[in-house]
Each structure stands twice: as C-alpha cells, then as structure tokens.
Amino acid sequence: MPSRTASRTLRLGLTGAAALVAASLTAPTALASSPAPPRDHAATQQAMDAAVRNGVPGVAGQAKDKYGTWKGTSGVGNLRTNKPRSAADRYRVGSITKTFVSTVLLQLEAEGRLSLDDKVEKWLPGAVHGNGHDGSGITLRQLLNHTSGIFDYTSDEDFGRTYFLKDGFFEHRYDTLSPEQLVRIAMAHRPDFEPGTSWNYSNTNYVLAGMVIEKATGHAYGDEVRQRIIEPLGLRATTVPGTNPHLPRPSSRAYGKLAQTATGPTYDVTELNPSIASAAGEMISDARDLNRFYSALLRGKLLPKKQLTEMKTTVRPEGSPNLGYGLGLMERTLSCGVVVWGHNGGIQGSNSDAVTTADGRHSLAFNFNGDWTGGSRAVVEAEFCAE
Numbered sequence: 001m002p003s004r005t006a007s008r009t010l011r012l013g014l015t016g017a018a019a020l021v022a023a024s025l026t027a028p029t030a031l032a033s034s035p036a037p038p039r040d041h042a043a044t045q046q047a048m049d050a051a052v053r054n055g056v057p058g059v060a061g062q063a064k065d066k067y068g069t070w071k072g073t074s075g076v077g078n079l080r081t082n083k084p085r086s087a088a089d090r091y092r093v094g095s096i097t098k099t100f101v102s103t104v105l106l107q108l109e110a111e112g113r114l115s116l117d118d119k120v121e122k123w124l125p126g127a128v129h130g131n132g133h134d135g136s137g138i139t140l141r142q143l144l145n146h147t148s149g150i151f152d153y154t155s156d157e158d159f160g161r162t163y164f165l166k167d168g169f170f171e172h173r174y175d176t177l178s179p180e181q182l183v184r185i186a187m188a189h190r191p192d193f194e195p196g197t198s199w200n201y202s203n204t205n206y207v208l209a210g211m212v213i214e215k216a217t218g219h220a221y222g223d224e225v226r227q228r229i230i231e232p233l234g235l236r237a238t239t240v241p242g243t244n245p246h247l248p249r250p251s252s253r254a255y256g257k258l259a260q261t262a263t264g265p266t267y268d269v270t271e272l273n274p275s276i277a278s279a280a281g282e283m284i285s286d287a288r289d290l291n292r293f294y295s296a297l298l299r300g301k302l303l304p305k306k307q308l309t310e311m312k313t314t315v316r317p318e319g320s321p322n323l324g325y326g327l328g329l330m331e332r333t334l335s336c337g338v339v340v341w342g343h344n345g346g347i348q349g350s351n352s353d354a355v356t357t358a359d360g361r362h363s364l365a366f367n368f369n370g371d372w373t374g375g376s377r378a379v380v381e382a383e384f385c386a387e
Helices: 043-055 094-112 140-144 157-163 168-171 178-185 204-217 221-233 287-298 305-309 375-385
Strands: 058-065 068-075 324-325 330-333 340-348 350-357 365-366
Touching: 043 058, 043 068, 043 365, 058 287, 058 375, 068 287, 094 140, 094 204, 094 221, 094 287, 094 305, 094 340, 094 350, 140 204, 157 168, 178 204, 204 221, 221 287, 221 365, 287 350, 287 365, 340 375, 350 375, 365 375
Parallel strands: none
Antiparallel strands: 058 068, 058 365, 324 330, 330 340, 340 350, 350 365
C-alpha cells in the first residue's frame, strides 16, 4: 500500500475533511442594531502559526468576506534560504481539481450534451472492464459522488512505491502517464463494492470523468476548464499543467517525507509531472482564485439552479456525520454549527483547502507546502468559528 504520507497526496480529497464551518456574528442590539466589527482574522493567523510550530514549513492563504480580503502567511517557502511564504503563492491544489471537473460535466448536462444518468460504457466503451468492473452498470453521477465502487489507482502498491516513496519518486518524478494507463492500473484490482451500494473515495472516478469530458466535447478536459471557468472568472493564477513539471511564479518550494512515516528527512518535491494525477488532482491555483471560484460556484454563477442542486446533493460517508460528499463538492459542518462547502486536496509537497459559506460571501483558501502533517481543519475552524 502507499505510505501514510503518500495517502495525503493523490488520495487527497477527504483527509482531515470531517468538520468545517463559520459562526455568524450577531451584533448587540440597543435602540437600533449596531454593525458587527470587522473580523481581524487573528484566530486564523494563530492557527496558521500553530501549524508551522507543529511541523508545516509554511502556510499561505486568503480569506474574503463582506469586510474585504485578508491575506495571511506563516513560516517559510524555502527551507534552504528561509524566504517567507507569500499570500500570492501559486501551488498544486490536488483534489480541488475535482470541483472544476464536476462543474464542467454539470454544464454539459445543462446544455443537453450528456446526462449524469448515462452509463460510463456509453462514453468510454471497454474502459471500465475486468476483475468485476463493468462500466455498463456505473453512471456518471456515481463517478462524481464516489459511489461507483471503482478501485482507486493510487492505492495500488506498485504505484505507491513508484511515485510516493523516496527511491521511486526521484527516479520517476518526470514520468508521463496517460489517463488510460491510470485506469488500467485500477482495472487490475477488484471493485470496492457493487455500484451504488456504498461510498469510497477513488481518484479513478475523476480520471474517467475527465475522459468523458474529452469524448463529449472533442477537447481535453483542461481546455474545457479553461474556456468555461478559468477565463470567464479571470482566474489568472489557475492552470491545468498537463505534463509541465514546474510551478509558475510566484511560488514556494514544496516538501515531502517520501516515507511511510512523518519523521525522517524532508525532501524538495516541487518539480513533478502532474499527469500522475490527471483530472483527479493536477491543477495549480492560488488562494485568491480559489476563493473567487467557490464563491462564484455557490452563488450560481457557473451552474443553473438544477445542476447546482444536483452538485449539492450529498452522500454521507459512514463514520463521518459532519461530512457530506456531493458531486465534486464537500459539505462540512464545523464545531460551531456553521456549514461550509468546498474541497481539500493533497499531492506530493502540498496540502490545500478551500471553503465558502452557502451564500458564497465568506471564503477561505490556503496551502501548506508540506504533505506530511495535518492542522488544516484548525485553520478553517479558526476562520469561521472564532468570535
């Protein structure tokens, strides 16, 4: 199996995704209501600082609410030079990519070009087949909400050794893998369960979703993401890198342990060919863009009401009462009772989170430039729950 550290990479989406939300501040009432004071985000900064004390090299993020934009950083972006992180850093967002992919598929449904009830076999004949997998019994909706039962290719032991552990990573960090190759890795294993009978997070689902987008439109999924989301929203820091191993500037270095424990040496893993993540997790963005994207999405600027309702229709993973998974979108309930929507994501050297309230008016996005330590939940709790 991939290492514990590796499980925070491409399996990204749900690590630490159990609770998130924001407390609404009620102004005291005298003869008339007084406006609530602007938030100073001190608790959020303290949570970022705590993450650094607990081992994260650096944290960079931004929050946006009715009072404006707050930018926060802690720690360093380069362990060799001690250069601090920048709130404008671009970083690999891992499974946050999934929300972009799901949005495109839902737009295609709204245009009548496909249905989420279509079977995978209709769009990708023969792709999901073998060892009990059968694309004729799996819908596109089941790909997007992880109820397909399809095996997660990142759980393959050989894949884990090759791309998540030290010796394999440094030998293979620039390898190019096609989506079809990633799917074939999954097809070498038995399904996790019969379609629709349970829930399990599988990156293979979204590799397939990207392939469906290409089949339905004639364009690579990344081209559709650019045309439909990145360009209309003016997301200047957001890219779909394909096979490009470099992070665009401004950016910090990204660090990993490349081991089965969170101890031991720390390695610079900034450069890697993100084709190993494909439509499940290859994108690059920054906190500003992610806040703008999720705010626009939740405010209905990217999807008609019907499709946004579908996206927000959630499955409750067993044992996670405060988490619901929709179509590439997570609903998370924080300790203070506030509900936020968004996604988190990890990939080698990077752990990111982006959430917004249901009205899209209060958003937070941030990144840890280390993949072996937690603490992201505390940052979200601080932003939305601190008085």
